[in-house]
Amino acid sequence: MGIADQLRGVDGRGEFGVWLGRLDGKAVLRHHAERTHYAASTMKLPVAIAMMRLVEAGELALDQAVTVHNDFASAAGGRFGVNPAEDEAPATWTHVGEEVSLGWLATEMITRSSNLATDLVLEQTGVDAANAVLAEYGSGASVIRRGIDDAGAQAAGISNLMSPADLAAVLVAVGNDTTTAGSYVRDLLAGNTWNGEIPALLPSGTRVEHKNGWDRRIRHDGGIVRPADAPPFVLVVCTTSELPDPEAQQLIAGIAFEAWTHRHDLEAIR
Known part of the structure; x- marks a missing residue:
């Protein structure tokens, strides 16, 4: 057909x-x-590209240690955490409170689509850097404005579009x-x-x-x-x-x- x-x-x-x-x-x-549609996990690709740009610039390193945590700054102000019940990639959660490498988190973000790993990588790159990747190649209609599961931002109408x-x-x-x-x-x-x-x-x-x-x-x-x-x-x-x-x-x-x-x-x- x-x-x-x-x-x-x-x-x-x-x-x-x-x-x-x-x-x-x-x-x-x-x-x-x-x-545009709600981006869901497609936004993780620009995050990965932003990360590698910073790696190439010497501002980040794939082998650098990142402490796994579940407390992030909300795009609407305040703090938020990833909902573990909606994260279908469990491996990152087994390392809460421990150090893992940035490269390992990037792999979990893309290959397993881990939401927690995504927000940890995004915390390193910054939302603006990820959005800049999308803006550089796209039309301007698609945007990255917040992390995964930022409920406060979502309630305020701050969304990721693709x-x-x-x-x-x-x-x-x-x-x-x-x-x-x-x-x-x-x-x-x-x-x-x-x-x-x-x-x-x-x-x-x-x-x-x-x-x-x-x-x-x-x-x-x-x-x-x-x-x-x-x-x-x-x-x-x-x-x-x-x-x-x-x-x-x-x-x-x-x-x-x-x-x-x-x-x-x-x-x-x-």
Whole structure:
């Protein structure tokens, strides 16, 4: 079933955005690609890039010690903590009160999507640095304004937003980054252990450098797919909908599979 057919099948059930193209940054398919959604964990990619920029500048080091804690400055003033019941990556929590390396936290942030690890890394980089990465490559509509689970900021209307086009622009930048930092971030993305969306229907062993995100009514995934027999392509699908979560995952997986079948001639999808 074509991508347009799949999107027609969910018409009226929420907001769905798609960006599909090559690493040259040119889209072959856009569907509400400029519309922003709550970013969920897709914001962790700009955080990782901001971290590596500071590492390259000598302001941070991957082997530096960070004490694991759960008390952070809120973007709305005051303090907040991550809700452990909503963090599906338990490893960071086993080190509360202990020192771990910044690089280990970054791995947990991307490969396991740890919320606690994310806020610890974000505390090191600063929200402004992460937002600057998104602003540099994106349209300006997508923003990072707070950490994960900053309930006070959320209540004050301070949110993290992401559009498919802006996430795709960040992925294109990462995919074309020939530095050690670029390679490091791509390897983090390729190590993602949550693979129920873009990679789900692709042939086993296909390298997919992706970061997904989920919350109530939210399912997103964006990544670089690297077929062994065709040029890489970038796909981002963002969904804010009433679809049951497995259906939202199936939609993203189905769109990715359709892109895969056209990997030798992606432009034929138009």
